[in-house]
Amino acid sequence: MVKKFKEFSAIPGFSLTLGISLMYLCLLVFLPLAALTIKASEIGIDGFIQEVLDARVLTSFKLTFGCSLLAAIINTIFGTIVAWFLVRIRIPLLIKKFLDSIIDLPLALPTAVSGMALTTLYTESGWIGKFLKDTFNMKVAFTPLGIVVAMIFIGIPFVVRTVGPVLSSIEDELEEAALSLGANRWQIFIKIIAPTIFPSVITGFTLAFARALGEYGTVIFIAGNMPMKTEIAALLIYTKLEQFNFVSATAIAMTMLLFSFILLLIINLFQSWVSKRAMGTQGDS
Amino acid sequence: MIHKNPPINSVNIINVINVIISIIAIAFLFIFLILPLAIILIEGFNSGLSIWWDSIKNEETLSALYLTLIVAVIVVPINLIFGVLVSWSLTKFKFKGRNLIITLIDLPFAISPTISGLMYVLLFGIYGWFGPLLIKYNFKIIYAIPGIILVTLFVTLPFIARELIPLMTEQGTEEELAAISLGANGWQTFWKITLPNIKLGLLCGIILCIARTIGEFGAVSVVSGHIRGATNTLPLQVEILYNEYNFSAAFAISSLFVAVAILTLIFKHIINYEYNRKKY
Amino acid sequence: MNIIVKNISKTFGTFKALDNINFELPQNQLIALLGPSGSGKTTLLRIMAGLEEPDVDVTIKTNNHHQQVSFNGINILNQPPGKRQIGFVFQHFALFRHMSVFDNIAFGLQVKPKKLRPSKDEIKKKVNELLQLIKLENMSNRYPSTLSGGQRQRVALARALAIEPQILLLDEPFGSLDAKVRTEMRRWLRNLHDALKITGILVTHDQEEALEVADTVIIMNQGKIEQIGTPNQVFHSPASEFVMRFLGEVNVFQERIMVRPHELGIHLSPDPDPVNTTNSLISARITKILTAGPFVKIELLDNNEQLIKVHMSHEEYRSSNYKPNANVYVSVSCNLQNSNSNSSYH
Secondary structure (H helix, E strand, O other), rough: OOOOOOOOOOOHHHHHHHHHHHHHOOOOOOHHHHHHHHHHHHOOOOHHHHOOHHHHHHHHHHHHHHHHHHHHHHHHHHHHHHHHHHHHHOOOOHHHHHHHHHHOHHHOHHHHHHHHHHHHHHHOOOHHHHHHHHHHHOOOOOOHHHHHHHHHHHHHHHHHHHHHHHHHOHHHHHHHHHHOOOHHHHHHHHHHHHHHHHHHHHHHHHHHHHHHHHHHHHHHHHHOOOOOOOOOOOHHHHHHHHHHOOHHHHHHHHHHHHHHHHHHHHHHHHHHHHHHHHHHHHHOO | OOOOOOOOOHHHHHHHHHHHHHHHHHHHHHHHHHHHHHHHHHHHHHOOOOHHHHHOOOOHHHHHHHHHHHHHHHHHEEEHHHHHHHHHOOOOOOOOOOHHHHHHHHHHHHHOOHHHHHHHHHHHHOOOOOOHHHHOOOOOOOOOHHHHHHHHHHHHHHHHHHHHHHHHHHHOHHHHHHHHHOOOOOOHHHHHHHHHHHHHHHHHHHHHHHHHHHHHHHHHHHHHHOOOOOOOOOHHHHHHHHOOHHHHHHHHHHHHHHHHHHHHHHHHHHHHHHHHHHHH | OOEEEEEEEEEEOOOOEEEEEEEEEEOOOOEEEEOOOOHHHHHHHHHHHHOOOOOOOOOOOOOOOOOOEEEEEEEEEOOOOOOOOOEEOOOOOOOOOOHHHHHHHHHHHHOOOOOOOOOOHHHHHHHHHHHHHHOOHOOOOOOOHOOOOOHHHHHHHHHHHHHHEEEOOOOOOOOOOOOHHHHHHHHHHHHHHHHOEEEEEEEOOOHHHHHHHOOOEEEEOEEEEEEEOOHHHHHHHHOOOHHHHHHOOOEEEEEEEEEEEEEEEEEEEOOOOHHHHOOOEEEEEEEEOOOOOOOOOEEEEEEOOOEEEEEEOOHHHOOOOOOOOEEEEEEHHHHHHHHHHHHHHH
């Protein structure tokens, strides 16, 4: 028997709701994506490579990827620590609620506003910038380091929000069982907690990395935006557009987009691999 | 809890580790989240309330605020309707291609704001696909308000659907089927059964959608054209003021955004708390 | 004037959940659909309620009476669930969690089209009657989450009854209740049925429940009906080995003769009763005696180390002197010889 497209349901409204949703998605998501892809294919492979290998473009790619990677690594380390702190350490409830809520601040604040705030803090006259200049003779704002700071800021929620729930879902019973079997706390961490949260740490890292790669608003304030020095890819697209250089803008955008998709694909494959492995070892529960 | 009855000699080590973790976590959150929040409020108000008020009621600022609100009034309801419709179709029915649709919904999250803007320029700009057609009918999308609305629709498309899909999947279809077997039609089932059950998630999605709509910067920046008093939204106005070294005005407006962000976080917290309380 | 189910099949992917179901039963009965999980009983119930649709056989589409779920002569198969005049009680009750008990019960009346909808006072009167019926008069303002399992069950039933259905369908109505409440609810449902005289079909996997509560039992296995009959018929004259095994414990002799544990007797000597000599006795050793319960359960092993289970009354047990490890002889009680002929299969 041929499998049907949709299983029977007594609930009405399928064609209506799916129809309107698909139409909306087509107009708003699919059509613009098609425009970009077709524009990119018009350039041709040679033209595409030529655009991407342009020194200014290549520098901005290196800068964007390098800063994003560094920011994502820092976020992974500190995000996991923060998640551990929020989930496992007893602190007054009010403080916990406040800190837990503020984690989402980078998602709730307009990127331009956060960019301005960070820049003000990290310039040589700012609270942190002055301290860093006086003690370490370090410049942050208007250097690649500033870009990293902005990317850390916008990536914070991703690691904390993926690791936190997993950390809190580890049952006390599991750890008590391990304790009763004679494991010490270090062994419990290495053998029980670390393997459990590892997939979520990787997912959090990838999400923070992907977000940092595409970030625009927060970064452009603190970066200084000097070509060949502190110009990120998202800004270069903007600049090329202002010069009506659609070919170059499209080539950069398409490269970034492909990379984001590959990252997303990796997370999805990784997650399905993890859940399959978990099913295999734990059986059905 | 694992803190229960630990062996005596390990208590100190555990406590020391806990203290170290707490210090690192608090320091990180303080430097990266609390200080930026504080600096906005301090810079916004340090010239006094009258200057703050003058910066807000500046004509250009007010027109930017007005435009931002208009965009929100159009964008949020459209994405609300879409979010509810698509969640209904994805969670109340089983059909092929569900995952593809979910991927499409998630796409705007994964695409850089300037790329989002670029895609719409390639479609509706004067050299874009529909450029000649739009010129013929003398209708401007890019560097005009329709473009701002379109990219904002795109950027905020996932918010409400993303809140509702997990919630409605978890709630299943039994209550709806019960209503239908009792003679309710689809509309009655939605209003009387589904909507009351998802209202908290819906509210959460709407609040996140509003916050993002009024705050969107990158994508809007690409398509707006920055025409003062005409196509400047509030975040763009902040940028302009900042670039003109009018810091106190830029931070005064920012303090408004901080207020909205804090409200959003509080709402989100309350809603999550309510939801967890109901669940257990 | 009866229930007719005709030519109903249902396939999920490659799994045949229902394989051409046909039956016809008189109304006003309480009918139990009994079978193990995966036997298709819930699917059949959901098809009757319109929550699932049967496979459509293209060759018979011209004749719309070929495939039917009819009640009182009207084929309801092509009607939407809300128009079938069916009250459906869900396994997990599916009470509307944001509505009070009163609003839950009133729902079916309140969603009727304006022309058919009773007035507010009429709805109130009707709901109060139902609350009285389910003995929850004082709980009309409570919310489902504050009710016990048995109370939720009764609210779900009242909600289904409010629309005055012609037929009541109950999916595992006692499945999510604990053991004590289960037996109470069973009796209550039976009494309710006797008072209302409404046709009811309930799905269950518990043979004791089906035999105790129903007028007619439909036993299903692997998408097919194995037997339809009164509890007495299906228990004492099972139509198949499956029914025999499903309705209670059985001993199998010579790989084909099936005897229930209570139909066996134990004798200390090989020749206790001259009447029984036609039936060969089996020599066996007692391995276990369980006396806690309404009857005594004795387990024995025969010479081939095969397990034999015997049930007897406490009275009979006390009158004899059976001990573990004693060698005894097992026979089929003479007064059940006749009915046993039905339970032998090849």
